[in-house]
Structures are given as structure tokens and as C-alpha cells.
Amino acid sequence: MARRHGGPAYxxxxxxxxxxxxxALLPLGFVVAMALETGWETAMALVFxxxxxxxxxxxxxxxxxxxxxxxxxxxxLAWLTERTDLPGARIWAWLAVAPLAVPAFIHSYAWxxxxxxxxxxxxxxxxxxxxxxxxxxLPVASQLRRLDPALENAAASLGYGPWxxxxxxxxxxxxxxxxxxxxxxxxxxxxxxxxxxxxxxxTFTTAIVDQFQSTYNGTAANMLGGVLVVCCFVVLGxxxxxxxxxxxxxxGSGAAGLPKKFRxxxxxxxxxxxxxxxxxxxxxxxxxxxxxxxxxxGADVWRVAAIGTAFGHTLALALAGALxxxxxxxxxxxxxxxxxxxxxxxxxxxxxxxxxxPGVVVALALVTITVTVARPLYQTVATVLLAYVLLFLxxxxxxLRASIAQAPVELERAAMALGRSPLQAVWQIxxxxxxxxxxxxxxxxxxxxxxxxxxxxxxxxxxxxxLATEFWSFTSEIDYAAAAPYAVTxxxxxxxxxxLLYLHSQRMAGR
Amino acid sequence: xxxxxxxxxxxxxxxxxxxxxxxxxxxxxSSAADAGGIVVYNAQHASLTQAWAEAFTRESGISxxxxxxxxxxxxxxxxxxxxxSPADVFVTENSPGMTLVDxxxxxxxxxxxxxxxxxxxxRPANGHWVGIAARTTVFAYNKNKLKAEQLPKSMLxxxxxxxxxxxxxxxxxxxxxxxxxxxxxxxxxxxTAAWLKAMKTNFVAYRGNGTVMxxxxxxxxxxxxxxxxxxxxxxxxxxENSGNVALHYFRNEDPGAFLSLSGAGVLASSKNQAQxxxxxxxxxxxxxxxxxxxxxxxxxxxGVGAASHAKLEPLAKLQAPKVTVQNLNSKKVTDLMTAAxxx
Numbered sequence: 001m002a003r004r005h006g007g008p009a010y011x012x013x014x015x016x017x018x019x020x021x022x023x024a025l026l027p028l029g030f031v032v033a034m035a036l037e038t039g040w041e042t043a044m045a046l047v048f049x050x051x052x053x054x055x056x057x058x059x060x061x062x063x064x065x066x067x068x069x070x071x072x073x074x075x076x077l078a079w080l081t082e083r084t085d086l087p088g089a090r091i092w093a094w095l096a097v098a099p100l101a102v103p104a105f106i107h108s109y110a111w112x113x114x115x116x117x118x119x120x121x122x123x124x125x126x127x128x129x130x131x132x133x134x135x136x137x138l139p140v141a142s143q144l145r146r147l148d149p150a151l152e153n154a155a156a157s158l159g160y161g162p163w164x165x166x167x168x169x170x171x172x173x174x175x176x177x178x179x180x181x182x183x184x185x186x187x188x189x190x191x192x193x194x195x196x197x198x199x200x201x202x203t204f205t206t207a208i209v210d211q212f213q214s215t216y217n218g219t220a221a222n223m224l225g226g227v228l229v230v231c232c233f234v235v236l237g238x239x240x241x242x243x244x245x246x247x248x249x250x251x252g253s254g255a256a257g258l259p260k261k262f263r264x265x266x267x268x269x270x271x272x273x274x275x276x277x278x279x280x281x282x283x284x285x286x287x288x289x290x291x292x293x294x295x296x297x298g299a300d301v302w303r304v305a306a307i308g309t310a311f312g313h314t315l316a317l318a319l320a321g322a323l324x325x326x327x328x329x330x331x332x333x334x335x336x337x338x339x340x341x342x343x344x345x346x347x348x349x350x351x352x353x354x355x356x357x358p359g360v361v362v363a364l365a366l367v368t369i370t371v372t373v374a375r376p377l378y379q380t381v382a383t384v385l386l387a388y389v390l391l392f393l394x395x396x397x398x399x400l401r402a403s404i405a406q407a408p409v410e411l412e413r414a415a416m417a418l419g420r421s422p423l424q425a426v427w428q429i430x431x432x433x434x435x436x437x438x439x440x441x442x443x444x445x446x447x448x449x450x451x452x453x454x455x456x457x458x459x460x461x462x463x464x465x466x467l468a469t470e471f472w473s474f475t476s477e478i479d480y481a482a483a484a485p486y487a488v489t490x491x492x493x494x495x496x497x498x499x500l501l502y503l504h505s506q507r508m509a510g511r
Numbered sequence: 512x513x514x515x516x517x518x519x520x521x522x523x524x525x526x527x528x529x530x531x532x533x534x535x536x537x538x539x540x541s542s543a544a545d546a547g548g549i550v551v552y553n554a555q556h557a558s559l560t561q562a563w564a565e566a567f568t569r570e571s572g573i574s575x576x577x578x579x580x581x582x583x584x585x586x587x588x589x590x591x592x593x594x595x596s597p598a599d600v601f602v603t604e605n606s607p608g609m610t611l612v613d614x615x616x617x618x619x620x621x622x623x624x625x626x627x628x629x630x631x632x633x634r635p636a637n638g639h640w641v642g643i644a645a646r647t648t649v650f651a652y653n654k655n656k657l658k659a660e661q662l663p664k665s666m667l668x669x670x671x672x673x674x675x676x677x678x679x680x681x682x683x684x685x686x687x688x689x690x691x692x693x694x695x696x697x698x699x700x701x702x703t704a705a706w707l708k709a710m711k712t713n714f715v716a717y718r719g720n721g722t723v724m725x726x727x728x729x730x731x732x733x734x735x736x737x738x739x740x741x742x743x744x745x746x747x748x749x750x751e752n753s754g755n756v757a758l759h760y761f762r763n764e765d766p767g768a769f770l771s772l773s774g775a776g777v778l779a780s781s782k783n784q785a786q787x788x789x790x791x792x793x794x795x796x797x798x799x800x801x802x803x804x805x806x807x808x809x810x811x812x813x814g815v816g817a818a819s820h821a822k823l824e825p826l827a828k829l830q831a832p833k834v835t836v837q838n839l840n841s842k843k844v845t846d847l848m849t850a851a852x853x854x
Binding site for chain 1: 550556557558559576577578579580581583584586587588591592595597683684685688715716717718719721722724725726729730731741744745748749750751752808841845849852854
């Protein structure tokens, strides 16, 4: 029985995943408790009103437009950088990840400065696409790189043309990568606020934050949070349906061959336009804004001591948060590969849904819980870290899951046959093989924590100053000159993490 | 399920590393309160309160730790924390946040000597907090789009159909909600509800007063209701969001000439009453008010005989309406705004 569910390590790992799931259910429990407290009728009146309809349409359109657009852009860029003789392909590949280092508010501000008329759905989709397409580019490029060209050669020998090979052979093999990336983008868009701060575009999350600013823990905000959770379940259901359950680990003798690079020749210039344009829009536009702020501020705004403190706090929180989140995500990631099933799926949903909640909903739940029943934990580093874990679990899971999926279960069994205990086998064999994925997950989580604002403001100990909180302070008094050094430091702290992600995607391909 | 000692060593190592990197970065976090220092929950601009705190610490030797947030958010947080709040002092941008905390009975009375530093009309009658700075409501407009004679005479004129689609505001912010609370106090509920309803039809919503001014500057919209200091602040810094902007003061005790008070109060639950009272007194007194005059916050000084920044329109010339400051209510305002579909 146990063997069918992923071997003898199943029980303890499953237990750990249950504990994490229960923690992840805290915010949802809080929203439900708020609904019960206000009474069913009031809650329903707050959910079924025209405003919620407007927000629902906006949110659905945002996801519906951004994700396919991001997928197309990511596939095009991935193909160009991995499968063609595009000049400078390695540099373009890294630049395609670098937009993750730009804080959302800067994207928003830069675009409103560049195109003041930008607003509504079009504006929302544009900035979302530019800020989040790397979430799709990373897995797609990595997958494309390690595909065994034998399949494509076989298809070609059977008379398939290049187009049919692309759609019938290559694209299906990219499915798990596209699904994972799309899921991550979907969850983030549900929870996104900073990107839309300056663009007149309302989603559930912007409405929740607006409500929070005037009514704090108001029922209206919490009910909107409830609707958001439902949206997230729909996204998760769609992803599961599309992802399917094929096996992707390659066993067999020998290594996969190197795919032949497509020679662009005369289509080189139009093809080069795609990465150039992407980089100009996603990096150039924010860069211009940052430089203008820096020039306006001159040397005076570089208060090194204050910036150093904020840097230290941010780095410590990001490191600790990333490490903790990755550790906490491990049981679930392992289960989802080794023992998929209905129960595992339910636990996985618990892990993912929190990622779609705006920081404020998670933070308020933790404030209320710690103030009322766990007072010693109120305003401690432990509570902030817990918030980070909840908010960024999906980021850690996606990287880990892909890596574990590539570690053949046969190695775990062999280790046990040679005398390792089941947990030792998992930890020493699979987790070691999955270490690059864990590192990539950590980098993704670290990127998130570096720019996280709301949970940090509400939960961190008194006297905590992160780069994001200082940047926010200055921008909210519209002192962009003084805010600039913090933004630049955030970008500089984030760039190595994007580099790590880029290197990891290369390693995943084993080349 | 035996685990090898090596596993435990690894886990312990990881945890130790985790703990160490957190502890290394936060060596001084709890020291402020330990050494008789105070914790200030600050919703004012961080730079301004930081400047106050640094000067106060230099003079008194009392250290100050700031926790940053926005008006209503921190006000509600203090109410939620109740009598066990870690805060000693609460400082806001607008007064409704102070009123909320006062209504929960969480303030200690401010020292009489401090009250004497601030004119009566800039503090509530019960003396539970004091005004320490002020900002005036203005109609900011694009100089190339509107001429002087086209400007609204009163903020209430913006409800007129002729203004449809031509003006902006940031309804979700505490700033705008304070302005509405003044309108409510001055003109009553019926007028306020009607004005908000017309506003819903006429105005364009932006997030944040700075965003409103940016849109005005870019010519996206002709004008908007914001506070005065956004203009002066931007002019003093990058200037990139205010080059085409001019300010129109409504005067005539118009609701649109509302002067919003930034408040400071001492929490009754504070274990550092003397230090907390000293901080509020210092800010309300000569030193604190001079920071307003000489710094770049561009907020009005309100202390008895205190001068404001030379670049500002003089306080006396603003002809602000006389509101009853303790009546400026946040709950009623958000209810009315929600009913009008603005939130």
C-alpha cells in the first residue's frame, strides 16, 4: 500500500506536508471567520454587488490577455536564444530574465511617465507582460534546451515539415514548462498591486488594498479576498487539467544529442528585433526613469549609513526567508512528483492558493492571530518569515518540482537497497539532485522578498528598515530623488539572483 | 523511520545559519525601548518625523524608533493592539486617524505645557492630542489647459456637469477622506452625499495625490483636488511632475480651503510616559516647528508664533474654514463614499 504511494518515505513526508498545508490555511481560515462573524447575508451582499462584477471582469481579462501573450513572447525568445544562431544568444538569454530584478512600482511609474495616457486593461496587460514574462521564459528555455532532438529527427524522417514538428513534437514537450510558468504568472497577477499603482486599472487586489487603507480589517476587503481565493482555485484547476500527468524523466543509455541550431540567415534582422524590443521595453524604460532620478538627486541622496542598514535588513530577511520557504516547500514538491493522487492534490492546492493573496490579507490575518492568541510572536522576525513563506511558497515549489521530476525514482530505490533509510534516500539522493532547482527556487523567493512591502510593514519588528520600505516611504512623499538609491540597491541586490536563475536554467539542460 | 545523526547535524546547521543571519542584521531592534527610548508609530512623512526624532534625540538623549505606515492603517492597528500596544506616540498626516484612536480611549491627555504651545483651533477640545503641522487643500491645475477665470470658485462647483471628466482625485487615500470629513462637518450629510454622488459622475480616480499631480502635469486631466505640499515637494526635488502645474487656493472659508491637521498624541498604555510627552512637546515647540520652516517637508507650522516655510502661501491668507477638529470622522466618510460608489 505504502509503496504505491511513493515508497516508505511517504508517511513522514506526507505528515510534514500536512503541517505546512495547515499553516497555509491560516489566512483562508481568517477570511472565513470574518465572513461568519459578519453573518451570511451581509457577506453575500458584499460579494454580489456590481463593483465585484467589474473587478471580476478586469481580473479575468488581465489574466486571459497577459498569460497567452507572455507565453508567445517567452516561446519566441526561448526558441531564438536556444535553437537558432542568434548573435549574442547567451546575453539575450540573461537579459530576458533580468526584468525580474526591477521592482513593480518602477515599471508602473516609468510607463506612466513615458506614456501618460496609459491606463485600463491595455496598460495593465502591457506592464504585467513586461514584468512577468521571465516566469515563463525560464522554464520554457530550459526545457527547450534539454529536449532530446532524436524525437524531432524521427519526426523529420517521417516527412514532417518544420512547422508540424514545432506544433506536434516540440510544443507538447514544453507543456509542463508552459503550465508551471503560466501558473506562477497567474498567481502573481491575482495578488499584484505595485504594477497597477499608477495605472488606472482596478483588480480585486487593488480594491482590497484601497479598502484596507481606509477601513483596515474591513469585512468588504476580506470578502473580496474570499472571491480572490475562488479565482485562484479556478486557475489551479485549469493548470492541473492542462498539465496532465506524463512522465518527463529520461532514462536510458547515453546522453541526448545536441539539437541543430536553426540558421536565421535573411530573417535574422526581424528576429533580432524581438529580443531588442523586449529588452528596451522591459529594462530600458525603467532604466531611463532610474537614471533621471539619480541625476536629479546627485550625490546628496546617497546616505550610505541608512542605505547600508536597509541593505543589511533586506539581505538577511531575503536569505532567511528564501531558505525557510524552500525547506518548507520540499515535502510537497517531493510528494507531487513521487505520489500524485487526490489527497496530494488537495494539499498542493493549500500550498498554492496563498500565493494569489495580496500581502495585506496574509499580513492582517497574522497580525490578528498574533495579537490575540500568540502575543509574544507579534512584531517578531519569526512572524514576518512565516508571512514570506506563505506568500512565496509557489515560487519555491515550481523550481523544486521540475528538478525532482528529473531525478529518477530508481536512484532512491537503489539507495534504500544499499541500506539507506527511506528519508535518508530522499534527502541524500533526490534532494541533492534537486539542489539546483532548490537554489533557483530560493532565488525566486529572494527576489520576491527583496521587493515585498505590505507584510514587512505590518509584521516586522519595530525599527526594521528594508530597501522596499524605505523606497516606499520616499516615493509616498514623492521624493523620487531620495528614493532612487534604494531602487538602485534593490536592483543590484536582485541582479545576481536573476543571474543564478539564468545559470540554473542552463544547468537544467545539462549543458 | 530512523534518521541518521548526519541529517540532524545538517538540519541544525541550516537552522543555526538561518538564525544567525537574522540576528546579525537586527542587533539593535529592541534596544530603543530597553534604554528608555520610545517607539513612535508614524504615519507622517518618514523624512519629516525622522528629522524631528534625530533633533529630539540630540537634545534629550532619548532614542526614538519609528514604525512607518499610513494614517488609518496604523490607527486601526493601534486599536487592535489595545492596551498592550508597543507604541508610545502616534503621529499622523491627518486628524481622523487621531480621532479614531481617541474614540477607543487609548490616548493619555497631553501635558498642559504642550497644549499651550498650540493655538486652540489646532487641537481638539479634550486635549488628548495636538496638531503639530498642517496642509491645505488646493485645486492643482495644468497652466496650459486652464486660465485663471476658468477655475472653480468653490470646491462644490466641481459637482457641476460642466466639470464632467475634467478633474481628478485619489478617493482611497486618507488625505482626500479628510477633505470629505471637513465637507461633512461644514455642510452636513445631505450636501456631502449629493456632492459625492456628482463627484462619482464627474471625476477621474487616480491612486495617490502624487499620481493625480503627475496626470495634471502631463495634461491627461485639467485639474484635481490635492494638498499643497505635493507641488512644492516636487519642485524642490526632481520637478518632473509639476512643471506645468499651478495651485489654486479656494479661500473664502470654502470647504476646498480646508486645512488638515497632522496630529501627535501619547498612548495611555505607554510605559515611557515622560519621554513620550517630552517628544510631543518638543515637536509642538520651537525646535519641532523650526524643522517645518527650514526643512523640505513644505507643511505649515502651527505652533503659537511659529513661521512656516518662506515659499508657502502664508497661513493667514488661506482663509481656511472653521471646522470642529474632533468631529472629523472617518467611519461616516467611508460609509458615504462607499454608498456613492467611490470605494
